Amino acid sequence: MYRFLLTPRWIGGFVLAVAAAAVMLLLGNWQHHRYDERNALNARVDAGATATPADITTVLGRPAAPGTAGPRPADDAAWSRVTMTGRYDAANEILVRSRTVNDAVGYEVVTPLVLADGTAVLVDRGWIPPAPGGATAVPAVPAVPAGQVTVVGRVHPSESRPGAIERRDGRIQVRRVAVDQLAGELPYPVYGGYVLMTEQTPAADPAFVPIPVEHENALQNGGYAIQWWLFAAMALAAYGWLAWREAHPRPAAATPAAR
Known part of the structure; x- marks a missing residue:
């Protein structure tokens, strides 16, 4: 059949x-x-939300040379809570444009925090709206605190697909936080992941909107x-x-x- x-x-x-x-x-x-x-x-996102923050030097590999980035965060280090103390380098502040938070387009402000040993961590201080005139209008960025600052935040892996780096009005402007690329613009060794700030001492300017850590x-x-x-x-x-x-x-x- x-x-x-x-x-x-x-x-x-x-x-x-x-x-x-x-x-x-x-x-x-x-x-x-x-x-x-x-x-x-x-x-990992859920675990990091309530974990005791660890010193960043124990979570991320130390960068070696000025103008280069250290090792990328291991999978179990991403989104963990870390703490660090240093001084902000406002002269090399980075504006990340076309970023959306709460359905609004604006800028994320990433400022290098230089630690006592001369290495630096890129700290995303938060989101701010653009200046009047459109989504690409450069905002007035709140000044960094003077002196030493202690930051607590979440480790974010470096972003992929970096675009061109531009310098406007004394600030670096990019579309993506690609740490390897940005490290080449900076005069010190940079840790391989950046940090989304959740707490700061002294307190952060209230103009900043914290960057949410979302679930996949x-x-x-x-x-x-x-x-x-x-x-x-x-x-x-x-x-x-x-x-x-x-x-x-x-x-x-x-x-x-x-x-």
Whole structure:
């Protein structure tokens, strides 16, 4: 009854169905891997929210030479709480433009904090709106505190896809906080991750809006994984159904007798 499955047409259909199912299975496995990665990241975000801040020198690898960045944060260091004490270098302040917080476009202000040993950490002091005139109008940035400052914040990995670095009105302007790239513009060794400030002593200027630490949408990847696995099963089931239909054709409808 099923000898037709050995014909070239049906063998080709079987190979195509298996190949399609295999590709969909691999896509589902990849989405499940992303689901696990994002769940792990969300767990680190939650754990870092209440953890006791550690000295940054114990969390990130020390940078070696001026104008270079240190090692990038390890996976378990990202989003952890750290603390550091130093002096802000306002002369090398960085404006990160076209950043959105609470559905508004403005600037993030990243200022190097120079530690006692001469190394520096890029500290994201927060978000401020642009000056009147549009989303790209350069804002008036609150001055840094004089003297020593203690900062508590969350470790953020360096951002990818860096764009061009510009200098306007004495400040560096960029679209992405790419630490490796920015380190080349600075006269001291720079730690390989930057820090989203959550607390500061003396207190930060109230004009700054703290940068939120958001969770990744792991459920979306989980849904995609199930979707691809279902598609793989459907591809094989469709081949089986077509084969069954071929082996069990419907009886031809009877022709009505002529009167």
